[in-house]
Amino acid sequence: MEPEINLRATLECGQVFHWQERDDGAWEGLIGNVHAVVRENAVGLEVVQGDPAAVARYFALDHDLGRIYAGFPRDATMLAALDFCRGLRIIRQPAWECLATFITSSMKQVTHIRQMSHALRARFGRGVRGSRLRSYPSPAALAAASEEDLRGCGLGYRAKNLRATAQRVASGEADLEAWRQLDDAALREALCTLPGVGRKVANCVMLFGFERCGAFPVDTWIARIMREHYWRGRAKPTPLALERRLAKRFGPHAGYAQQYLFHHARMTQRRARR
DNA sequence: ACCCAGGGGCAAG
DNA sequence: CTTGCCCATGGG
Numbered sequence: 001m002e003p004e005i006n007l008r009a010t011l012e013c014g015q016v017f018h019w020q021e022r023d024d025g026a027w028e029g030l031i032g033n034v035h036a037v038v039r040e041n042a043v044g045l046e047v048v049q050g051d052p053a054a055v056a057r058y059f060a061l062d063h064d065l066g067r068i069y070a071g072f073p074r075d076a077t078m079l080a081a082l083d084f085c086r087g088l089r090i091i092r093q094p095a096w097e098c099l100a101t102f103i104t105s106s107m108k109q110v111t112h113i114r115q116m117s118h119a120l121r122a123r124f125g126r127g128v129r130g131s132r133l134r135s136y137p138s139p140a141a142l143a144a145a146s147e148e149d150l151r152g153c154g155l156g157y158r159a160k161n162l163r164a165t166a167q168r169v170a171s172g173e174a175d176l177e178a179w180r181q182l183d184d185a186a187l188r189e190a191l192c193t194l195p196g197v198g199r200k201v202a203n204c205v206m207l208f209g210f211e212r213c214g215a216f217p218v219d220t221w222i223a224r225i226m227r228e229h230y231w232r233g234r235a236k237p238t239p240l241a242l243e244r245r246l247a248k249r250f251g252p253h254a255g256y257a258q259q260y261l262f263h264h265a266r267m268t269q270r271r272a273r274r
Numbered sequence: 275a276c277c278c279a280g281g282g283g284c285a286a287g
Numbered sequence: 288c289t290t291g292c293c294c295a296t297g298g299g
Contacts, residue, residue, distance in 0.1 A: 111297090221280065
């Protein structure tokens with residue numbers, strides 16, 4: 001039996017920003033610097049182009065969704081999100097691509113993050129054989145770019161941070177692959193030393209780029225959901241207070257639960273929010 | 275015109 | 288340890 005996957009939810013939930021749906025319903029993207037085309041069919045994930053093993057790893061088909069769901073709390077809010085997002089997988093995204101895109105994400109909507117990612121790929125990425133997409137620019141490529149050129153990709157004040165972090169990674173001063181051996185707390189601390197990376201972005205990078213499924217990013221959407229459905233108290237809690245007091249309630253895969261709540265809220269309340 | 279967006283960094287309380 | 292303010296840009 002093939003593992004289930006909801007491809008649209010997985011690729012449009014705000015964890016990765018460059019996949020495109022083709023006219024025939026298949027999805028085209030890059031796994032690292034390798035072209036891939038995938039399609040959702042009746043039994044699971046069909047690899048139209050690309051290396052099946054690499055695709056399976058990227059889409060984390062080995063994650064046991066049944067066991068993950070069993071750890072979710074059973075309140076109405078969580079069950080509604082689960083019903084809506086069932087099959088959404090937290091993918092294994094290359095760490096640098098994930099880190100860089102989330103540095104650009106601050107105070108930006110998902111569509112804007114996609115635009116910036118596309119502009120950066122077009123301007124600083126490399127062509128990929130067999131694909132109309134371009135690779136995400138390497139740390140060296142962004143380290144060598146001028147702040148003005150990065151601002152030209154729509155980054156605004158984020159340009160300085162992306163450039164500075166790219167320089168740290170390109171020089172080897174920040175060794176992302178070596179950081180994989182750190183425990184969660186040490187990894188978060190290391191990520192937060194990078195320019196443009198605070199607790200929220202660090203948690204996103206841990207969750208989407210380092211397979212730390214307990215990481216619990218609190219953005220404006222999650223903060224609102226937590227305040228409305230999971231917080232009994234008078235004073236308005238800070239994002240940090242929400243993370244510290246609520247992450248445990250969502251279990252060892254709190255990051256999964258968080259992503260289901262985020263995507264469900266964004267898809268169902270987008271229009272109602274003026 | 276006004277508001278907000280997957281926030282971070284820094285100064286000040 | 289918390290709060291207030293600024294930082295660009297784009298879309299509703």
